[in-house]
Amino acid sequence: MAKLAIEHIKGNTYMISSPANIGIYIQGDDAVLIDSGNDKESGRQILKLLGERGWKLKLIVNTHSNADHIGGNAFLQERTECEIAATALEASFITNPVLEPAFLFGGFPDDDMRNKFLMAKPSRVTHIIESEGTIPGTPLETLSLKGHYMDMIGIITPDGVAFLADSLFSDVILSKYHLTYLYDVKSQLETLNRLRSLKADIYVPSHAPACEDISLLIDANESKIREIAQVILSLCSEPATLDDILSGLCNRYGIELNATQYLLLSNTAKSYLSYLKTQGYAVYEFKEGRMIWQKST
Incomplete structure (x- = not known):
């Protein structure tokens, strides 16, 4: 160092x-x-x-x-x-x-x-x-x-x-x-x-x-x-899993994942999703064994 x-x-x-x-x-x-x-x-x-x-x-x-x-x-x-x-x-x-x-x-x-x-x-x-x-x-x-x-x-x-x-x-x-x-x-x-x-x-x-x-x-x-909250919300315009959203974020910002990045970014994405749901902008449901997020209508 x-x-x-x-x-x-x-x-x-x-x-x-x-x-x-x-x-x-x-x-x-x-x-x-x-x-x-x-x-x-x-x-x-x-x-x-x-x-x-x-x-x-x-x-x-x-x-x-x-x-x-x-x-x-x-x-x-x-x-x-x-x-x-x-x-x-x-x-x-x-x-x-x-x-x-x-x-x-x-x-x-x-x-x-x-x-x-x-x-x-x-x-x-x-x-x-x-x-x-x-x-x-x-x-x-x-x-x-x-x-x-x-x-x-x-x-x-x-x-x-x-x-x-x-x-x-x-x-x-x-x-x-x-x-x-x-x-x-x-x-x-x-x-x-x-x-x-x-x-x-x-x-x-x-x-x-x-x-x-x-x-x-x-x-x-x-x-x-x-900005990131809006990007995540746009990724929920169609039904999306956490992995779908994480993939969209990585593509948007040019992020290459490793074990450390995956833990930090997936956890952060969950925090944004929780915030968006609490604010009334997003909802989720469980379908075919998956948690599906979608923009509120």
């Missing part, structure tokens, strides 16, 4: 740019980490960087339980005996990482599905925190950002820096991949609306550069969600 480096943002707040950006907040000589990267090597580099500055890792706060955000947990906790904080629902997945591929697949995942992109090494969550409030022993505030994952949170530091986890994706990612993973479409749209009124000096999404204004990024993410 690429060499990581610490960048100063403001006051006691720092970040490490990586495929999933990592936050650091300093209290004296103690470091609070916001997520830990995607694997053991991330953890190794993070520990080295902290040591070079004389900082001791005290706590990891995980915004959610996806493997690219908790991948360094196990190494860092083993080496430093640091504490780990997460919301209750996300903590279950951090402690038992097989739950993620099992949840995505809807059954016991095979060897190809139990890979490092979907299943990190287990780590021990020592503190269950609320999705809204102050993290005990720190001045950090949590912010509920449900949508991308079950009980995802953002973190706001006293320096006016807001770490926004996977609530926003960059224009580059949206134009390249189109379908970013979504657990709850309605909640994600509500989160985007909430972000419009969030005041901070600097915003740090996990998958976009740090910036002072996220308004255009919010627009781009909302536009892409509504």
Whole structure:
């Protein structure tokens, strides 16, 4: 992996740019980490960087339980005996990482599905925190950002820096991949609306550069969600199974499936279908042993 480096943002707040950006907040000589990267090597580099500055890792706060955000947990906790904080629902997945591929697949995942992109090494969550409030022993505030994952949170530091986890994706990612993973479409749209009124000096999404204004990024993410919802609804103009819809999405956006992509995209397609049904735009029936989706009349 690429060499990581610490960048100063403001006051006691720092970040490490990586495929999933990592936050650091300093209290004296103690470091609070916001997520830990995607694997053991991330953890190794993070520990080295902290040591070079004389900082001791005290706590990891995980915004959610996806493997690219908790991948360094196990190494860092083993080496430093640091504490780990997460919301209750996300903590279950951090402690038992097989739950993620099992949840995505809807059954016991095979060897190809139990890979490092979907299943990190287990780590021990020592503190269950609320999705809204102050993290005990720190001045950090949590912010509920449900949508991308079950009980995802953002973190706001006293320096006016807001770490926004996977609530926003960059224009580059949206134009390249189109379908970013979504657990709850309605909640994600509500989160985007909430972000419009969030005041901070600097915003740090996990998958976009740090910036002072996220308004255009919010627009781009909302536009892409509504685009995909309309594409899926058009694929239901005629009776269609989930596999029919998934095939249509892959053809539309030029997606080549593998085990990981299949789990993420099929699960996301289900989330969109659930949203469309709840909003009254789509219905389903069971016919000849198949679940058939169709646009509402």
